[in-house]
Amino acid sequence: MIEPHRKHGWELVLWTGDAFDRSTPFRNMLTDIASVLNDEEPTSVELPDYDPGEDRVEGVLHFGDEQVGIYYEHSLSYLSLTSDDANTLNVIADRLQPLVALAA
DSSP, X not given: OEEEOSSSSEEEEEEOSOTTOTTOOHHHHHHHHHHHHTTXXXXXXXXXXXXXXXXXXXXXXXXXXXXXXXXXXXXXXXXXXXXXXXXXXXXXXXXXXXXXXXXX
8 A cells, every 4th residue: 555655755665574584585576576667667776785784775766767765674674665656656566466465
């Protein structure tokens, strides 16, 4: 479900596993997400270099002409996609729905 982000814009949250599980493959998930979305629009992921102790990571998902914020956190085990345009996140959620369980 797309909800207002606490600071600005809109947010799609994907809960991905157990809290504090450092083995959650967020980077691989984002690669898979980009691959699926690339069928719709040219898509790429921009993240900082990998750090073995990383917890809170921010980046950008380039989806066509849109820039979608990426945030993931191992300590709470979630992946957040944010945009000023709720429709962009709805398109992304629609494309991902066959692959993930989206909470209502």
